[in-house]
Amino acid sequence: MTASPHGDAGDGRYGEAVFPPGQAGEGERIDFGALAYDDITMARLRALGAGPGWRCLDVGAGTGTVSRRLLEEAGVASVLAVDRDVRFLSERPVPGLDVLQADITAADFGPGRFQLVHARFVLMHLPEYDRLITALAERVAPGGVLVLSDAVDLTSDRTPDTPYTTVMRAMWQGLRASIGTDVSWVPSYPQLLRAAGLVPVAAEIHVPPLLPGSPISRFWADTWERSRGAMLATGLVDDTAVDTAIHYLASDECAALSAGMLTTWGRRPEKALH
DSSP, X not given: OTTOOOOOTTXXXXXXXXXXXXXXXXXXXXXXHHHHHHXXXXXXXXXXXXXXXXXXXXXXXXXXXXXXXXXXXXXXXXXXXXXXXXXXXXXXXXTTEEEEEOOTTSTTOOOOOEEEEEEESOGGGOSOHHHHHXXXXXXXXXXEEEEEEEEEOOOOTTSOOOHHHHHHHHHHHHHHHHHOOOOTTGGGHHHHHHHTTOOSEEEEEEOOOOOTTOHHHHHHHHHHHHTHHHHHHTTSOOHHHHHHHHHHHTSTTOOOOOOEEEEEEEEOOSSOOO
């Protein structure tokens, strides 16, 4: 998605098997997601205090839209943008932006402590999410915040069948089988952040409107094209169903609810809790 933690092609982790960063148009696909979600993300980060003097860690920074806006709009002191593939970050350097090619799942990942640690559309692609949340919480300086955003699937057995919902269900099942994406545990974020020692913890959800030609509609259409093979492998859809859903997204007939972005945050106490 918007800030996906791409890595070296070939090992299948982080979604490279379906969304390789070297594939033509991948940066544009990520940026469509950024256009849909960046304003919401930035409003939350600034409300939590991100501003002058803050050192920030942006995990799975993707094309770096959030990292750059933290510097240019919030005026933070610095941003360390981490990704397993940094080609998009290296293309657009700005003052205060440091780029690190690294794997956050590695045991030796420890770039210091920060007033803000942010990861968006990253952990949903990774196993051991509870361990990783604890590890990211340890990167938060006293008084700082950890902010995690991931997708939540708003389709269910009671959701009316539309071309969108049919293909979206196949997408989640196909991505889970092919690259391990699992959004079923995302609603447990608040409890996981609290268990990691952060307090207070809160959460909110944003659902962008599916309008013809909108960034989120173009993001989903592009994502379906790239994950078509994984979706077909589920047996839930065929090529005609995928093509119909893509045309549906671009039409005025679209009447569906996009996947939401659940954002959860927690603060590292200034003093140890007793």
